[in-house]
Amino acid sequence: MSGIHLPDGIHPDVAKAYDKWGIKDLYPPQRDALEPISRGKNVVAAVPTAAGKSLIAYTAVLNHVLKGGKALYIVPLRALASEKFRELSELSSFGIRTALSYGDYDDEDRRLESFDVVVATSEKADSLLRHRSRWLMNIKVIVSDEVHLLNDPGRGPTLEVILTRFRQLNPKAQLVCLSATIGNADEIAGWLDAELVRSDFRPVDLREGVLEEGSVTFEDMSVSEIESRTGDPLKDGILDGISDGRGQVLVFTNTRRSCESQAVEMAKIVPSYLEGKDLSELSRLSAKLGSSDARMIKKLKKAISGGCGFHHAGLSNDQRGIVERAFRERRIKVLFATPTLAAGINLPARRVIVRDWTRFEALNPRSPIPVLEIKQMLGRAGRPGFDRYGQGLILARRPEELDVLMERYIWGKPEDVLSKLGSRPALRMHILSSFATNYVRDLEEMWDFIRSTFYAFQNDTWKIEGEVEDVLDFLKEEGFLIEKDGALAATDLGKRVARLYIDPLSAVVIRRALDSGAERVTPFSLLHVICHTPDMRPLYIRGKERDRVSGFMYEHEDELMLEIPEDPVELDWYLNSVKTAMFFLEWIGENEHGIEASEERMETLFNMGPGDVRSKVETAVWMLHAMRELSRLFGKKMAKDIDLLSLRVDRGIRSELVPLISLKGIGRVRARRLFEAGFTNLDKLRRASVNRIATVEGIGRQTALTIQNQLSDGSEPLAEDEAEDDQGTHQSILFDFQ
Template sequence: TVRGPTLGVTLATLRRRNPDLQTVALSATVDNPEAIADWLDAALVESGWRPVDLRTGVAVGGEVDFDDGTSLSVDLDETEIDGDGDADDENDPTEVTAALVADAVADGGQCLAFVRSRREAVDLAERLAEDGLAAELGIDEAAAAAAEEATDVDGTLTGRQLADCLRTGVAFHHAGLRSGHRAVVESAFRERDVACICATPTLAAGVNVPARRVVVRDQRRYGEGGMAWIPTLEVHQMCGRAGRPGLDPHGEAVLVADADTRGEVRERYVEGEPEAVESQLAEPGALRTHVLAAVATGFAATESEILDVFEGTFYARETGAGGLADAVAVAVDDLVAAGMVARETGGVEDYRLVATAVGETTSKQYVRPETGERIVAGLRAAADLSEATTLTAFEVICDTPDMQDTYLGNAERADIYQFARSNAAQLTTDMTDPDDFEGWLESVKTARILDEWIGGATVEELVERYRIGPGDLDSRVERAEWLLSAAEALGETTGVRVPAVSRARSRL
C-alpha cells in the first residue's frame, strides 16, 4: 500500500536516489490504479483472475440474491419473539447471520462472520457455540487441543471465553486479544479445526484465513458523527476472504440487510467501487514528522530542498507544487515554534534550516514532533515536582499522540477523576490546563494501569478492573517501553534527568 506516509516518503527517496529502481506494486482493492501507476512511472497491469470465483450477495431474511444471478435460501429458527409477540427472526441480523453460518458449515465449509465491535464478536461466537454449530464435524479432539493452547496464554476472562468457544469449534478474533490468542485462532482455522470465526474488521487486514463463506452482518458502525457506513474498501477486504483455494468450488460473500437497506447495501458494496487511495502525508502531523526527518538527517537544509525530497511522493502528485510548498512552509513554522528546527541566518533573506538537539533526538527516536515536545515539557515539569514517581513518568509519555488512547467508560470517569485529584502532586499537568480534558483523563487511566502493572498487578486483575482487552495491555506496555526510551534520550539531550523514567522503564 502507498497510503502509509513513511512508506510513501521512503519509496520516493529511493526512486530519487536510484532512478532505475524497479518497483512492483500490488493491490486487490484500489479504485485509482491509473494514478498510482502514473506516480510510479509504471505500466498498469489489471487482471480479473482469482484462484476461486467469488459471488457476492445481499441477504434479507433467509433469502440471498447474488450478483451472478443465483440465489440461496436458508431456514431461520423461529424462536425469537419481539415485544409484540410476533416472530421477528427474519428482521434480526444476528438470526440471519447465524443461519447463513450454519448453512455453510453443514455443507462442509468454513465461515467468517464480521461484526462491528469486539463485544458483538464475542456474543455471536458464544451464540453459535451454544447452538452446537460444529458438533457433527468430528473435530472435538483438535478443538479441545486448541482450547488448551488458548488457556495456556493467560487466565483472563477473555481467554476463558475464547477457550470455551474453541472447544465447540467456534472462535472470535479482535484487536483486544493477545497475540498468542490470535495465533491459536488463526492456526486452528487454517487446520480446519474451527468452523467459524466471528471477527471485527481487523481480521480482514492482512491475515490469510480464507473461508468458503464470508458474512458481513454490520455495514455501519459508530463514529464521531454517530452511525456511518463502513468504507467500501473495508467491506471488499472482508469479502475478499471468501473462497479457499483447492477446497471450495467458489467463495461466497453475503451482506446482511433488511428490506429498507437492501438497495443501498447492494449499490454501495456489491456494485460500487472502493474509495480511491489518498496519501496520508496530507495529514499535518505526518508531514511535520517527515519534514523534521529530512532536516535532521541532512537531506534538506532549505524549504526548497525539502520540496525536492517530497516532490516524488504521491502526495506531491495529488496536491500540486503550490499546495506542497504551502504545506511545507506551515510545517517548518510549526517545527520552529516547537523548538525542533532552527533557522540559521546567513543574510537578510538567506537562512538554512538545522535540527536542534531536541529535534534531532526526537527524529532518531522515531516519535512525532508533538510527542517529543510534550515529553520535554513533561520532563521539565517532573523535575520541578517535590518527588517524581513512576506514575509521573507514565503520565508524561501517556499524554502524547504516540500512545494509544484507552477507552474511558462512563462508569469509571468519576473514579479516574478522583484518582487524578488524589495524585495531583505526582502529575505534571494541572487539572485545569488540558484543552481536551477527556483525552487527558484517558492518558491518566493508561498511566495508572501501567503503574499498577509494574507494581505487580496481573494481566487478569488489570483486564477485569479497567475493562480493557489483554491485547490492549500488551500494546500499551510495548509502546510505553518505546516512549520511555525516547524520554531517557530526550532527558540526556536536555540535561533534565528524571530518575523515575529509568525506574519505570526497568520495571516494565
C-alpha cells in the same frame, strides 16, 4: 523442472523455486507481471485477494537476490510481516538468508547487512532510512505489500514518504507494489513510473450477494433459498455454509464484544454439525489456552470447544496463532473477526459474511464502511484447493436494506486511494526527519521532495502551503530547526527526535515536563507525561469513571509534572492521560493492593485483553526510552529512574521483583510466587535446594533445575520452552511470561 516459460531477464533458478512450491502454471496476472519484472520496470499489481499477488513479489525478490542483490519487503502489519518472513525463509535452500525487522526504531540494525532479504514494517523501514543504514543503497528490489494503505490516515503518510524517499535515493531499485482492486491503480502506477498489472482474475470464483432471512440475493439478482433453522438470518447463513461438513464461514463484526458473544452463541449450535472425533480434537485445542480466569479466554475456550473462534487485537500473539492454525487446518468451522483480519492475513473461507456494514465515528454513529474495505472482507471467500466457488455476503437486517447494499457494495466500485500526507502530525514528523537526516538542506529541496510525493501527484502543492509554513514555524520556534546561512538545519534536538521516531510535539511535552520542577517525581509522574504525548493513544474516560479518575488526579497533584488545565476540553484530554497512567500503575503493581494486576483484573478494570496490554506496554517502553534520551540531552539526571521504570513496565512488575525476572523462564507470575514463598532475592534461591524451589506453585522440578543451573558457576540453563513444558499447560500468554 517447471514447464513455465520465463523471459530472458529472469534468473533460471526462479523455475526451481516454482518447482519447490509445487507451481505448475501461473495465473494470468502472474504471467502479465513477468515481462516488466524481467526488464527491471516498476510494477503495480492491482489484483483481487487470493489471486497470486505474493508470487509476483517473490518472483521479483528471487530474481534480484539470485543475481547478487538485496531485497526489502515492506508490509503494514507485524502479523503480516511474520507471515511473509515464514514464507520467504523457505528460500534458504537457495542459500538466501531472510531477516525479520520491526520495532526498536532507535537502531540502524547493522545485522541486516548480512541478509539477502529483509522483511520490515513501514515504520521500521522509515526508521532505517532515518538512520541512513548503508546497506539500503545495495537494495535492488523493494516490495510494498498492501500499497492501497496509502489511503490510511495512520499508516499511509509513512508508506508514502518511504516510497518517495527510496525513489530519490536509489532510483535504479525496482519497485513492486501489491494492491487490492482499487479505483485509481493507474494513478499510483503513474506516480511511481510503473507498469500496471490489473486483473479481475480469481482462482476460485467469487459470488457476492446480500443475506436476508431465508435467502441470498446475488449480484445477478438470482436468489438462493436458505433453510430457516433458527429464525436468525445470520445463524442460518452460517449453518447453511457448514452443513455439508466441508465448508467454513468467516464472519466480520465491527466490535470485539459482538465478535466474542456471537462466537460463544454459535458454539452452542455448531457441535451438532460435527463428528465426535472433531469435538475431541477441539477440546484438546481449547486446553492449549491454559487455565486463565480472564473472561475473554474463558469465552475463547468455550467457543473453540464448540467449533467456533474469534480473532481480534485483544488476543495475544500466541492466542491468535492458535486460532489461525486451527482455522487453516479446518478444525474451527466458524470464525468471527474484527475487520483487522481483512488487512492481509491469509485466512480464506468458503463463505464470508459481513455482519456490520456501518461503524461508529465521531460525527456519525452509523457511518457506512468504505466499499474498498468491504470488498477486502468479501474477497476472503473461496479457498483454493478446497472450494469450487466462494460466497461473499453482506447481512441485511431489514428488507429495505437489500437495495442499498446491492447498489453501494455488490454493484459498487472501490473508492480511489487518496494521499493522507497533508495532515499536520504527518508533516511535523516527516519534514523534521527530512532535515535531520540531510535528505533536504533548504526550503527549495524540501519543496522538491514534497512535489515528488503522491500528495503532489494528486493535488496542487499550494493546498498545503499554509500547513507546511505552520509546521516549519513550529519546528523553528521549538528548537528543532535553525536557520543558518540562508538554509535550514536540524539542531541536536531535532536530530535526536527524528531518530527516536516520535512526534516532535511529544518531545515538546516531555521537555515541558522535565523543566517543570515537580515537587515529587514518582512512577506516576513519569507515566503521566508519556501518556499525555500524541504518540500514546489514550484510554478514554467513561462517564461513571470521571469522579474516580479526577479524584486520583487531585490526590496526586504534587506528583504531576504537567499543569492541570482549566479549559474544560483540555481537561478532558488531561484526564484521559491520567486514566492511561493509572492503567500502567495497575500493571506494575503501584496500586492499593501493592501487587501486580492479574489478567482478569486488567480486563475488568480497563476492558483490555493480553494483546491490548502488550501493545500499550510496547508504546510506553518506547516513549520512556525517548524520555530517557531527551533527559540526557537536556542535562537532567533521570536516566537511572527512567530505566528502572521502563524495565518494570516491560515486565509488569513491582521493583522488588526486578532481580528475580533476570532469570530465564521467570516472568511476572512466577517471580511473584517465588517472592511470596520467601525467595526475595537471588542469593536465597542460590542457597535453596531444587526440591524446595520446586514446591512453589507453578514452578515444578524442571524450572527449579533451570533456576539452579543459571545461578551455579557456568552451567548451561535449560531452554525456556523446556522449562514451560513442566507445567502441564504452556504459559504462553502475556500475563504469565512477558
